[in-house]
Amino acid sequence: MPRIPKLEKNRILAELIERWARKYGLMRDPYVARLLVALKENQNLAMWSAMEPMQMLPYATPVSGLKLQKIAARLSILRNALVFAPVAFTWLAVGQATTAFQKFVETNSTATVNFLEFWQNGYDVLDEKWRISTVALTDALIVFIVIFLSVGATYLADLANDRSQEEDSVLLEERAELALAIKEYLYTKQTVTRLTLNQGIATAIENLVEATENLQKRRRK
Numbered sequence: 001m002p003r004i005p006k007l008e009k010n011r012i013l014a015e016l017i018e019r020w021a022r023k024y025g026l027m028r029d030p031y032v033a034r035l036l037v038a039l040k041e042n043q044n045l046a047m048w049s050a051m052e053p054m055q056m057l058p059y060a061t062p063v064s065g066l067k068l069q070k071i072a073a074r075l076s077i078l079r080n081a082l083v084f085a086p087v088a089f090t091w092l093a094v095g096q097a098t099t100a101f102q103k104f105v106e107t108n109s110t111a112t113v114n115f116l117e118f119w120q121n122g123y124d125v126l127d128e129k130w131r132i133s134t135v136a137l138t139d140a141l142i143v144f145i146v147i148f149l150s151v152g153a154t155y156l157a158d159l160a161n162d163r164s165q166e167e168d169s170v171l172l173e174e175r176a177e178l179a180l181a182i183k184e185y186l187y188t189k190q191t192v193t194r195l196t197l198n199q200g201i202a203t204a205i206e207n208l209v210e211a212t213e214n215l216q217k218r219r220r221k
Contacts, residue, residue, distance in 0.1 A: 008042075010045070011040065013181060014040050017032060017039070021036075023060075026060065031056045046189050049186035054183070057179050060174075062171060064163045064167045065161065066164075068156050068157075068159055072152075073153075078149055089135065090135055093135040098115075100118075100122075100130070101115055103125060104118060104125045107125075116132070119131060120133065
């Protein structure tokens with residue numbers, strides 16, 4: 001039976017980092033790119049152990065709320081444009097009604113019709129879409145659309161913000177877990193110096209004292 005090759009810890013860690021970096025588009029980050037090379041080639045790991053992964057690892061950008069933010073921004077632009085539409089349409093209708101009223105008066109000089117009455121009825125001269133009732137209905141419809149867009153844009157913006165915060169929490173947890181994995185592996189690659197040696201001896205002494213105290217407590221019982 002052929003023997004299955006066992007993956008080394010450095011390659012397992014490299015695959016873990018690469019999978020995370022590809023997932024969030026961070027392969028071009030200098031720290032990630034060069035650390036991957038060092039892990040795959042198993043070189044200069046003592047130098048990398050001197051760096052703090054929690055500080056050096058890049059931050060992934062939340063993307064779940066970006067689409068909603070774009071939609072909310074477009075709705076806001078459309079709303080801002082429509083705010084002036086009722087005024088523009090009303091003045092356009094006034095212009096059309098004024099021109100038609102002048103023609104009506106020239107044709108019917110004996111008629112006793114005021115402008116508002118003419119604007120309301122049209123008298124087969126003014127097109128129905130320019131009459132005051134149609135203009136009022138159109139303006140009201142535009143105002144309702146503006147209100148709907150305002151509410152929709154605000155709702156989508158808040159929803160996008162909530163989703164971004166939720167995803168950001170998940171991203172920070174993933175980043176922290178990866179940083180701890182890197183730190184745990186590279187800690188074993190530190191160059192032995194007087195400082196690290198003293199720290200190791202101090203830790204060993206603390207563990208020995210604690211074990212001795214526990215043993216004495218058990219004997220007393």
